[in-house]
Amino acid sequence: QKEVEQNSGPLSVPEGAIASLNCTYSDRGSQSFFWYRQYSGKSPELIMSIYSNGDKEDGRFTAQLNKASQYVSLLIRDSQPSDSATYLCAVNEVGGGSEKLVFGKGTKLTVNP
């Protein structure tokens, strides 16, 4: 199975700082990349999708993709305590006529007031 690696953390940042979450993947043929946020005891929530090299911004969130380096990241600007959660990187694996997501182990982020 293809692998998706994330720093397990925990990552701790002060309120208002930029939180940087990183992810690498093993399948050079992967085309679709996603970030999910999961609060403790809750289900994952899709927050960002990125498909082409470069940056994609949505509010305080920026996803960055570098296919040559097989690297995808998520930046959270002006971090808030409400951003404290586990962030899961996921890559779409295509093969055998089907598609499925491969998740990284997740990075736990704590934003300190």
Next chain:
Amino acid sequence: DTEVTQTPKHLVMGMTNKKSLKCEQHMGHRAMYWYKQKAKKPPELMFVYSYEKLSINESVPSRFSPECPNSSLLNLHLHALQPEDSALYLCASSPSSPVRFFGPGTRLTVL
């Protein structure tokens, strides 16, 4: 209606019991999924239904039996489970890849 609902929220069962988890969505999504998530681990895909047909079974033990009665409903029938099957079971739906909407999950405890 933009949500996936799951019942029950919590379930405790013995190893000889038979129970079912239920999932419902009314967004017209044609792909529905079952995931299993253990504590501090990422979700693991179990089954995918596409247009009410089972399209992916991730080599899940037969004590888990999925069923898709119609395009809005997805069931997971449980029989003779083991304590290591205790986990959060997540249903999800999507109009296409990737998974966009997860349900709140059923927290299952097997005694």
